[in-house]
Amino acid sequence: MSSNHSIYIYSEIGKLKSVLLHCPGKEVENIVPDYLRRLLFDEIVYLEQARREHNQFADILRNEGIEVVYLTDLMADILEDTKVREEFLMEFMYEGKIITEGLQEAIIEFFNTYSPKEFAIKCIEGVRKEELNHIKPKSLGDMVKTPYPFYLDPIPNMYFQRDPFASIGKGISLNVMANETRNRETIFAKYIFKYHPKFKNVPRWYNRDKTHSIEGGDILVLSDKVLAIGISDRTDPVAIERIAHSLLNSEQCFETVLAFDIPKARAYMHLDTVFTMVDYDQFTIYPGIEDPLDVYSITRGKNNDINIKYESNSLSSILKQYLNLPSVNLIRCGDGDRIAASREQWNDGSNTLAISPGKVICYNRNYVTNKALRRNNIEVLEFDSYELSRGRGGPRCMSMPLIREDL
Structure with a gap:
């Protein structure tokens, strides 16, 4: 071999x-x-x-x-690249059913503060509702309140x-x-x-x-x-x-x-x-x-x-x-x-x-x-x-x- x-x-x-x-x-x-x-x-x-x-x-x-x-180390290697990072987060949000504009903007901003490794870990961990406190509502979906505790489900x-x-x-x-x-x-x-x-x-x-x-x-x-x-x-x-x-x-x-x-x-x-x-x-x-x-x-x-x-x-x-x-x-x-x-x-x-x-x-x-x-x-x-x-x-x-x- x-x-x-x-x-x-x-x-x-x-x-x-x-x-x-x-x-x-x-x-x-x-x-x-x-x-x-x-x-x-x-x-x-x-x-x-x-x-x-x-x-x-x-x-x-x-x-x-x-x-x-x-896995998180391999992800950290590729998330050094901001283009890959953006592409990954968009696909990840889409599959996580985050499609309203206000929420997408808030999540992108939220993830911008993370290092590549933390970014990968956080995607797996999930995003709780209380973690995002400043969503600019841009659609009905952003405004409607639901009891479900996550924006992005944990994995x-x-x-x-x-x-x-x-x-x-x-x-x-x-x-x-x-x-x-x-x-x-x-x-x-x-x-x-x-x-x-x-x-x-x-x-x-x-x-x-x-x-x-x-x-x-x-x-x-x-x-x-x-x-x-x-x-x-x-x-x-x-x-x-x-x-x-x-x-x-x-x-x-x-x-x-x-x-x-x-x-x-x-x-x-x-x-x-x-x-x-x-x-x-x-x-x-x-x-x-x-x-x-x-x-x-x-x-x-x-x-x-x-x-x-x-x-x-x-x-x-x-x-x-x-x-x-x-x-x-x-x-x-x-x-x-x-x-x-x-x-x-x-x-x-x-x-x-x-x-x-x-x-x-x-x-x-x-x-x-x-x-x-x-x-x-x-x-x-x-x-x-x-x-x-x-x-x-x-x-x-x-x-x-x-x-x-x-x-």
């Missing part, structure tokens, strides 16, 4: 070299009970403890020799960096989020891949201007030939077909996209909450998805077309066939105990982040699953998970690998 690639991901388990994170900030303190559901949270997060846990996570990565890149899901874009090969899928509340997250990635000197020529297999949703938690790069994508609560089959089309007809070495049709439920939000790869031939899986699981394979057809086929075999046989493995070991979340499986899956027991073959990072609270992993010779690095887990996402959800070594 040449070192000049900013994105290089051809597996789920190759030695991780560089990863993108966002440490939760005041945006999670802007979650109030009245608007929990709107912001896709089930409960309130205690920020100070969440940050401690996130820092433990980042320290584990650094101790393993992995470069940790923060509390931002610490799940897996979803807004996904690294695939040497390119990315710049995603369309299933919920309006998360769509602004992808603007940050859009600007980083448009303006950051390190990332600006990266090809895109999908773009955020498309109509159908796909989120990074549903995308698993199983090998340099095979991509798995979940058809889930958050990812539409049309989007999968489009990504398959652009990826299989590109210069890349991928040959097959496997579409996993998982149950559409909040508990199984993304494919990676029920299935992840931990070693060459070992996977964690939530037993609740095995029975109803339909798998479709998408391959290159004639004349830039694609072929789609229903795979009638068991999941193990499909993985053996496409990954060319003599055997496959599925390690069950909860270690075969139905109650433990259900409890630990709720706290992302199957959501592991592999940092090299057979070495994964997990939440410490999923001790039954972690014990099962260790029994199967997987090295498990753990960190505290009292607060981060309240956002319904684990170590894989919180990280976007940028570079992995070839296997």
Whole structure:
């Protein structure tokens, strides 16, 4: 692998070299009970403890020799440029439904006082009504009083960096989020891949201007030939077909996209909450998805077309066939105990982040699953998970690998 690639991901388990994170900030303190559901949270997060846990996570990565890149630092780099800053803020306001002139002027003025890094942090944090006290009303929308406490909504899901874009090969899928509340997250990635000197020529297999949703938690790069994508609560089959089309007809070495049709439920939000790869031939899986699981394979057809086929075999046989493995070991979340499986899956027991073959990072609270992993010779690095887990996402959800070594 040449070192000049900013994105290089051809597996789920190759030695991780560089990863993108966002440490939760005041945006999670802007979650109030009245608007929990709107912001896709089930409960309130205690920020100070969440940050401690996130820092433990980042320290584990650094101790393993992995470069940790923060989203707000990349944003700060590009927001030095006032033109980029203006363009970003206009798009950000438009997507945040700030379209009245008086309010736009007040927000622009408000943001003008911030340094590039603070600017990025404040966009994520949200703008409360009491922060803007001098709006010159220029339209009915500026004058009408509403009880809603924010002009710009906070983006509390931002610490799940897996979803807004996904690294695939040497390119990315710049995603369309299933919920309006998360769509602004992808603007940050859009600007980083448009303006950051390190990332600006990266090809895109999908773009955020498309109509159908796909989120990074549903995308698993199983090998340099095979991509798995979940058809889930958050990812539409049309989007999968489009990504398959652009990826299989590109210069890349991928040959097959496997579409996993998982149950559409909040508990199984993304494919990676029920299935992840931990070693060459070992996977964690939530037993609740095995029975109803339909798998479709998408391959290159004639004349830039694609072929789609229903795979009638068991999941193990499909993985053996496409990954060319003599055997496959599925390690069950909860270690075969139905109650433990259900409890630990709720706290992302199957959501592991592999940092090299057979070495994964997990939440410490999923001790039954972690014990099962260790029994199967997987090295498990753990960190505290009292607060981060309240956002319904684990170590894989919180990280976007940028570079992995070839296997």
